[in-house]
Amino acid sequence: MIPQKTVQLLAVQSLKGTSSKAFFSTTVTNHKDYKLLVLGGGAGGCATAAKFSSKLGAGKVAVVEPADMHYYQPMWTLVGGGMKTLENSGKPMSQVLPKKADWIKQKVVGFDPKNNKVTTDDGQEIGYEFLVIALGLQLNYNQIKGLPEAFETPGVGSNYSPLYVNKTFESLKNFKEGNALFSFPNTPVKCAGAPQKIMYISEEYFRKQGKRDKANIEYYTSLPVLFGIKKYADALWKVVNERKININLRHNLVEVKPDSREAVFQNLDKPDELRTVKYEMLHVTPPMSAPDVLKNCSALVNEAGFLKVNKETLQHEDFPNIFGIGDCTSVPTAKTAAAVAGQCGVLRKNLNLTMQGKKPESIYDGYTSCPLVTGYSTCILAEFDMNGNPLETFPFNQAKERRTMFHMKKDMMPPMYWLGMLNGYWEGPKYVRKAMHLGLSK
Numbered sequence: 001m002i003p004q005k006t007v008q009l010l011a012v013q014s015l016k017g018t019s020s021k022a023f024f025s026t027t028v029t030n031h032k033d034y035k036l037l038v039l040g041g042g043a044g045g046c047a048t049a050a051k052f053s054s055k056l057g058a059g060k061v062a063v064v065e066p067a068d069m070h071y072y073q074p075m076w077t078l079v080g081g082g083m084k085t086l087e088n089s090g091k092p093m094s095q096v097l098p099k100k101a102d103w104i105k106q107k108v109v110g111f112d113p114k115n116n117k118v119t120t121d122d123g124q125e126i127g128y129e130f131l132v133i134a135l136g137l138q139l140n141y142n143q144i145k146g147l148p149e150a151f152e153t154p155g156v157g158s159n160y161s162p163l164y165v166n167k168t169f170e171s172l173k174n175f176k177e178g179n180a181l182f183s184f185p186n187t188p189v190k191c192a193g194a195p196q197k198i199m200y201i202s203e204e205y206f207r208k209q210g211k212r213d214k215a216n217i218e219y220y221t222s223l224p225v226l227f228g229i230k231k232y233a234d235a236l237w238k239v240v241n242e243r244k245i246n247i248n249l250r251h252n253l254v255e256v257k258p259d260s261r262e263a264v265f266q267n268l269d270k271p272d273e274l275r276t277v278k279y280e281m282l283h284v285t286p287p288m289s290a291p292d293v294l295k296n297c298s299a300l301v302n303e304a305g306f307l308k309v310n311k312e313t314l315q316h317e318d319f320p321n322i323f324g325i326g327d328c329t330s331v332p333t334a335k336t337a338a339a340v341a342g343q344c345g346v347l348r349k350n351l352n353l354t355m356q357g358k359k360p361e362s363i364y365d366g367y368t369s370c371p372l373v374t375g376y377s378t379c380i381l382a383e384f385d386m387n388g389n390p391l392e393t394f395p396f397n398q399a400k401e402r403r404t405m406f407h408m409k410k411d412m413m414p415p416m417y418w419l420g421m422l423n424g425y426w427e428g429p430k431y432v433r434k435a436m437h438l439g440l441s442k
């Protein structure tokens with residue numbers, strides 16, 4: 001692709017008088033075309049750019065990403081529990097994006113898939129031969145009445161944002177007595193286990209601090225189940241019953257009243273029924289959606305606003321030169337970084353084949369995983385496919401709370417992410433799983 005740069009420079013110089021003045025009117029239209037354009041430099045975008053920029057060489061791949069920092073979001077569960085700091089979870093974007101890819105530090109604001117172009121918020125048009133969309137999920141905190149104001153007051157936190165995750169641990173430390181409430185919204189979310197992981201961590205924290213008998217712990221979830229996969233849901237029901245945690249299914253947080261420290265939940269089966277509950281601590285998982293910019297491009301998305309890709313090949317249903325990876329896609333599996341890892345290898349193979357004019361043939365099995373941290377030293381490692389069948393790496397019952405799995409989550413997964421996945425080397429545990437099961441697993 002040939003870069004085009006048009007620079008018009010008009011200089012009018014007055015040579016009259018004792019001083020000379022220069023007037024420049026400059027119109028710069030940067031228009032560059034790339035072999036591969038990647039939108040979003042998060043887990044999926046960064047890994048994809050690493051693979052393809054090393055294969056295609058410098059100047060062929062660009063990543064459009066506005067953020068200064070890249071965060072390893074799964075660590076925020078531990079940050080909220082005081083086991084890691086927010087600083088531990090992030091690195092400057094400049095350090096993690098691949099050196100051979102151009103970084104366009106802008107937001108995508110428009111798509112033109114028929115003409116292979118996107119627009120960024122500084123007015124640039126960027127052309128591409130192939131496009132990978134990895135824009136993640138948008139957090140819609142403002143859809144809960146009173147919540148933005150409530151974040152300004154004590155006791156309200158959310159592990160889902162770097163802005164509010166430190167407030168979770170502050171709320172835990174300052175807890176005296178009363179209700180500790182944990183919510184799960186009425187939308188798809190990333191890491192569906194995270195809203196309850198922090199609840200188990202909090203319960204253990206209260207015990208360690210001698211405050212457990214002063215805390216009433218309640219989980220309010222919009223879902224009709226505690227967890228989507230029965231094997232792990234059964235194990236979690238045991239945990240909540242043993243630890244005397246109250247579960248309220250089909251209840252959605254709709255309002256927070258910071259002045260009276262009350263949370264209002266709607267009964268989704270009887271929408272007129274609202275329940276107002278006092279809180280000493282409230283952990284909010286916000287409603288989420290595909291990013292507005294994507295939702296607004298009807299040619300690219302399904303009815304729910306997610307990028308319309310083939311769930312097995314990750315290729316767009318209507319534009320064969322467009323692929324998707326991660327949370328912003330319509331792939332019907334739980335949205336996690338582990339799923340992104342599993343998709344990486346499929347995307348690498350299928351995009352390569354498409355670049356050679358061939359048909360995609362690699363198939364994504366829907367692998368996803370959720371390390372369900374149940375305290376300061378235990379974890380249930382849920383791993384499953386897009387049909388809800390367990391797809392476990394280890395040859396033992398992973399529905400059991402284990403210390404080993406906790407250390408894998410806390411100590412092994414971060415380096416696997418930073419060094420392996422973001423550099424394009426980690427494509428999920430498929431081969432480890434096969435080896436562990438002596439070749440008998442999928």
Ligand SMILES: Cc1cc2nc3c(=O)[nH]c(=O)nc-3n(C[C@H](O)[C@H](O)[C@H](O)COP(=O)(O)OP(=O)(O)OC[C@H]3O[C@@H](n4cnc5c(N)ncnc54)[C@H](O)[C@@H]3O)c2cc1C
Nearest residue numbers: 040042043044073074107108135136191326327336337338
């Ligand atoms: C609290 C919490 C706990 C989690 N726990 C786990 C876990 O234990 N295990 C696990 O596997 N996963 C976990 N996850 C989920 C995991 O972090 C995500 O599923 C994963 O990051 C998704 O990758 P992605 O590339 O799709 O999106 P992201 O990594 O979110 O990246 C999206 C990128 O797109 C950029 N972007 C957005 N809009 C634009 C725009 N208009 N233009 C350009 N760029 C844009 C963003 O800045 C961002 O960098 C957790 C997440 C959270 C928040």
